Amino acid sequence: MSFQQELESVKETALKELGAIKDSAALDSFNTKYLGRKGIFRDLSSRIPQLANEEKGQAGKLLNEFKNILAQRIAEKEPDLKSAPQVSGDLPDFTLPGEDKNIGRQHPVYRTLADICGIFSRMGFEIAYGPEIEDEYHNFTSLNIPLNHPSRDAFDTFYLNLKTEEPKNERTGKEAESSSVEGGRWLLRSHTSPVQIRVMQNRKPPLKVIVPGKVFRPDKPSPKHFPMFHQVEGLMVGEGISFTHLKGILDVFCKEAFGASTEMRFRPSFFPFTEPSAEVDITCIICNGKKVNENNESCPTCHGEGWIEILGSGMVHPNVLENVGYDSEKYTGFAFGMGVERIAMLKYHINDIRLFTENHIGFLSQF
Numbered sequence: 066m067s068f069q070q071e072l073e074s075v076k077e078t079a080l081k082e083l084g085a086i087k088d089s090a091a092l093d094s095f096n097t098k099y100l101g102r103k104g105i106f107r108d109l110s111s112r113i114p115q116l117a118n119e120e121k122g123q124a125g126k127l128l129n130e131f132k133n134i135l136a137q138r139i140a141e142k143e144p145d146l147k148s149a150p151q152v153s154g155d156l157p158d159f160t161l162p163g164e165d166k167n168i169g170r171q172h173p174v175y176r177t178l179a180d181i182c183g184i185f186s187r188m189g190f191e192i193a194y195g196p197e198i199e200d201e202y203h204n205f206t207s208l209n210i211p212l213n214h215p216s217r218d219a220f221d222t223f224y225l226n227l228k229t230e231e232p233k234n235e236r237t238g239k240e241a242e243s244s245s246v247e248g249g250r251w252l253l254r255s256h257t258s259p260v261q262i263r264v265m266q267n268r269k270p271p272l273k274v275i276v277p278g279k280v281f282r283p284d285k286p287s288p289k290h291f292p293m294f295h296q297v298e299g300l301m302v303g304e305g306i307s308f309t310h311l312k313g314i315l316d317v318f319c320k321e322a323f324g325a326s327t328e329m330r331f332r333p334s335f336f337p338f339t340e341p342s343a344e345v346d347i348t349c350i351i352c353n354g355k356k357v358n359e360n361n362e363s364c365p366t367c368h369g370e371g372w373i374e375i376l377g378s379g380m381v382h383p384n385v386l387e388n389v390g391y392d393s394e395k396y397t398g399f400a401f402g403m404g405v406e407r408i409a410m411l412k413y414h415i416n417d418i419r420l421f422t423e424n425h426i427g428f429l430s431q432f
């Protein structure tokens with residue numbers, strides 16, 4: 066084999082080897098093997114002086130070309146290998162569909178809660194929070210709820226047998242006695258209304274707050290009842306606050322929450338902590354107040370009434386204002402409270418409150 070033929074075959078092998086290289090370490094050893102100090106190129110060059118004189122010129126030229134080609138190909142390959150991920154073994158199949166990561170979503174109750182808070186925040190209400198473990202004074206006594214009121218009964222409230230210090234009566238600072246009117250038994254709050262008291266005890270009017278949170282009642286679970294649910298309480302106190310303000314604020318809320326064509330009405334009611342008190346109904350969001358469905362049957366959601374109740378409200382009772390040390394001759398206010406699950410059930414057509422706590426992916430992923 067002539068020197069020239071030998072060179073051709075070395076070149077062919079070298080380019081094949083180079084083509085198969087997949088990482089920069091292999092490229093380095095390839096470089097050393099061919100162009101290194103003891104490399105193949107050096108070896109071939111050292112044989113030129115032994116060639117016949119007429120062969121020397123051509124052989125030197127071809128050898129140089131070979132060196133340049135190798136150097137150029139190595140330089141071209143280098144950046145590709147550096148940026149490519151260094152994978153050993155078989156390459157993954159990049160054409161396979163990606164893995165779908167389930168990132169979850171907001172629970173329908175919390176979504177409804179956030180929507181409600183959003184509507185009132187835009188009307189200038191601040192958000193306030195209070196403890197879920199309350200004392201009897203805040204949950205009942207300060208709210209003008211008399212001792213014989215059924216909601217104070219053990220059937221309607223979770224009382225706790227805590228061995229900690231008895232809560233003090235906030236107003237008198239006296240140790241509360243377990244069975245007294247100002248009794249200091251600990252309990253799980255049965256509504257968010259005690260936070261009205263906590264806010265007013267800490268602040269001077271004017272104030273405008275909403276209170277989202279969990280409440281607890283020892284109700285047997287059923288499609289409409291669950292021992293834990295959520296409420297949003299509202300309170301606005303200042304000079305010259307009247308029922309008109311309550312109506313204006315709630316009308317905006319109903320239209321924002323249930324749609325611009327929603328109408329609201331007040332229905333006289335009774336709550337110990339408001340006077341006068343009223344329940345608020347909206348036009349049924351299923352039959353739009355028509356009382357019947359498309360088949361002319363009585364609407365099952367509003368039972369053919371055309372209206373559904375969504376919250377309780379009223380003007381803050383003067384006794385409640387006096388209980389927190391506000392001058393009830395100078396200041397007036399309104400309050401309201403609504404059940405969040407009830408509103409979520411109406412909005413999303415859910416017929417069983419227990420679904421909210423069962424953690425069924427099939428249920429939750431619909432929202």
Ligand code: DAH
Binds near residue numbers: 255339379400403
């Ligand atoms: N606390 C009442 C309940 O749980 C709801 C309520 C009614 C709150 C009227 C209020 C109100 O602030 O004014 O049934």
